[in-house]
Amino acid sequence: MSEGHAFPYQRIVDDLRTEIITGNLTFGEKLPSENTLAQRYGTTRPTVRRALALLKAEGLVTTRQGQGVFVRPKPRVRLLISGSNYRTHREAGLPGFNAQVREQGMSPEQRIRDVATLDAPAEIAHRLELDQNAQVVVRRRTFLVDGLPIALCDSYYPAALAADTVITQPRRIKGGVYALIEDPDGPIRRQVSHSVEDLICRMPTREETTELNLMPGVPVVRVIRTVYDSENRPLEVQESTVAADSHEFRYEVKMR
Structure with missing residues (x-):
């Protein structure tokens, strides 16, 4: 031996x-x-x-x-976070996740799990700068790559912003929600300006392990992104739980 x-x-x-x-x-x-x-x-x-x-x-x-x-198939998605990247995908009429997955030769899919109007959780209300007991619209989705689930994404919008728009409906939105928000002829007509992201690593819950088909011992990353418009007003809080073994994050920040 x-x-x-x-x-x-x-x-x-x-x-x-x-x-x-x-x-x-x-x-x-x-x-x-x-x-x-x-x-x-x-x-x-x-x-x-x-x-x-x-x-x-x-x-x-x-x-x-x-x-x-x-x-075991294990797609690894490299997500580049930058302003120029965002604009490139917006001009192409594609949500950022879908565009970046396709650029890497894989097949993206977003499945809507639920769309609902509810009282804003305390953390979400704070990030959206809403009053206590204000309502939000949440769109819950599962992101898949080549048919395999890699992320759970819940996007919260102020109910006043989303009212009477397709954001409240359980169906896909052409170009994504940001396309609707920025549409100069649409109901909202606000410009997406910047975002702030917090990343928290932890072990998954039993439900997350099942939903993401995680192997034992694989952690998740909780990504909380707050998106602002050109007047520094929050538009969205996106809370994603992603499989740590399926993601690489890269941030490009212009310091001047």
Whole structure:
């Protein structure tokens, strides 16, 4: 037994992990059967199962009942936050998330989970500079990449801003909500100016683990974005819970 492999299953783990990371085993590819791996490594099926369980805990593989073990698809989205990026996507008539995912050769999707009018939670009211007991419209969505859920996004708008607009309706808005807000012939006619973002890392709730199909031990990032208009009035608070293993964030800030 070679140094560094004190346990029989460790060599299996190390070899398969390397093959996955280097791309020799590609996303969605089926791993050899337990019998095949046991013969290859001169060990037993229980030892192979232990190795596969570790790889599953690391988020590298997933099991399908009656089909076997597969390399887990794990799209990684690079999100660039900058004013020029925002304007480029707005001029193209695309929501920023959809545009950036497509630029990276993947397929974006936004599924509306719920649209409702409710009393503003205290934190949301504070960020939107609303009075206590003011109402907001919330649009709850799930963001997917190549069919896999990677983020839960709840966007809150002052009820007075969203009243009598499609923001209150459970359907997609062409170009996204910002296109509606900035439409010079539309009902709101305000210019999106800037945003402030807070990022908080934590472990997911049970519901978030289910909704995002997270593997054990994978944390989430709570992103709270407050969006302002050209007169520094808050337009939206966007609260997103994103899978930490599926996102990379990059911020470009012009200091002068």
